[in-house]
Amino acid sequence: MAATIAYSSVEVGTELPAQSFPLRRVNLVMYAGASGDFNVIHWNSRAATSVGLPDVIAHGMLTMAEAARVLTDWVGDPAAVVEYGVRFTRPVPVPDDDTGALLEVSGRVTELLQDRRVRVELTATAAGDKVLGQARAVVQLA
Amino acid sequence: MALDQSFVGRSYPSPEPYLVSREKIREFADAIGDQNPAYRSVDAARGLGHPDVIAPPTFAVIVTSRASAQVVFDPELGLDYSRVVHGEQSFSYARPVRAGDRLVAVTTVEKIRSAAGNDLLTLSCALATAEGEPVATVRSVVVARGTAAGEG
Numbered sequence: 001m002a003a004t005i006a007y008s009s010v011e012v013g014t015e016l017p018a019q020s021f022p023l024r025r026v027n028l029v030m031y032a033g034a035s036g037d038f039n040v041i042h043w044n045s046r047a048a049t050s051v052g053l054p055d056v057i058a059h060g061m062l063t064m065a066e067a068a069r070v071l072t073d074w075v076g077d078p079a080a081v082v083e084y085g086v087r088f089t090r091p092v093p094v095p096d097d098d099t100g101a102l103l104e105v106s107g108r109v110t111e112l113l114q115d116r117r118v119r120v121e122l123t124a125t126a127a128g129d130k131v132l133g134q135a136r137a138v139v140q141l142a
Numbered sequence: 143m144a145l146d147q148s149f150v151g152r153s154y155p156s157p158e159p160y161l162v163s164r165e166k167i168r169e170f171a172d173a174i175g176d177q178n179p180a181y182r183s184v185d186a187a188r189g190l191g192h193p194d195v196i197a198p199p200t201f202a203v204i205v206t207s208r209a210s211a212q213v214v215f216d217p218e219l220g221l222d223y224s225r226v227v228h229g230e231q232s233f234s235y236a237r238p239v240r241a242g243d244r245l246v247a248v249t250t251v252e253k254i255r256s257a258a259g260n261d262l263l264t265l266s267c268a269l270a271t272a273e274g275e276p277v278a279t280v281r282s283v284v285v286a287r288g289t290a291a292g293e294g
Contacts, residue, residue, distance in 0.1 A: 002189070002190040002191050021175065027173070027175065030172065030173040031173045031174065033169075033173065034166075034169045034170045034172070034173035034174075035170070035173070035203070035204055035207075036204060036207070036208075037207070060228045060231070061200055061203055061228070061231065062173075062174065064200055064231060065174040065176075065198060065199075065200040066174060066175070068198065068199050068200060069174075069176060071199075072176075072178060072198070072199070073178070076190075077180065077190045077191075078178060078180055078181070078196060078198060078199060078238065079180075079190070079192065079196055079235075079237070079238040081199045081235070082234070082235050083232070083233065083234045083235070084199050084200075084232065084233050085230070085231065085232025085233070085281070086230065086231060086232070087229065087230045088227070088228050088229060088230065088231075
């Protein structure tokens with residue numbers, strides 16, 4: 001494992017570089033194919049609205065995967081993310097247009113742990129709504 | 143109708159081992175728009191100390207969701223899949239998933255509860271290599287909306 005961030009260089013409150021991830025329909029189609037999750041609410045507007053959703057919604061696991069980028073891009077080696085968990089609090093509707101949705105993710109160190117590990121809390125929003133709850137990770141630093 | 147509590151503690155054996163390939167990792171990385179070279183280049187992964195390309199942190203769900211499907215679709219449990227949404231997900235890694243792994247996943251029903259008219263099912267998947275090396279513990283909470291109505 002080769003984290004590029006030194007444990008000694010962070011403190012509680014250290015901010016991870018925030019990132020924005022555009023989510024268009026094509027991204028949902030690609031994720032469905034790669035993951036094998038073909039639930040119709042992720043690609044069929046008719047099916048999504050028939051169960052009360054505003055539109056096709058992104059896979060929760062796609063949102064979770066994108067949010068992880070704030071961790072893995074920060075620390076260098078993705079394997080340094082040793083724990084990662086989220087609650088899916090709100091769906092991310094992805095309209096059928098050229099813009100889609102925008103997922104905005106920031107992160108902050110909330111606790112210094114033993115063995116040069118830190119706890120990081122992520123905040124993920126789309127259209128101003130918090131879409132992940134208790135989005136937390138444990139990251140192994142150098 | 144609330145789900146049968148007697149399922150708590152029940153384990154489901156792993157499906158056939160899942161063989162992790164470099165191409166599948168790259169396809170998954172493309173799908174999440176992640177250009178990290180550790181997912182794509184053996185040299186880059188070796189430079190980080192890994193024997194082969196590694197998978198993104200959430201890749202394991204491909205393997206565990208296949209294993210967990212046995213529970214979700216178990217007719218005896220009777221979960222109404224048309225009402226199921228994904229409530230929570232977590233990964234705790236002993237080591238990253240990497241190309242060449244043959245992965246097995248044993249799923250255990252950890253908890254069943256009802257809240258606000260919903261049935262919540264907590265599943266824990268023990269992910270390991272077919273040779274017995276632990277890789278990760280992968281937990282998910284699936285929520286069946288409105289199925290516990292009348293639970294009081």
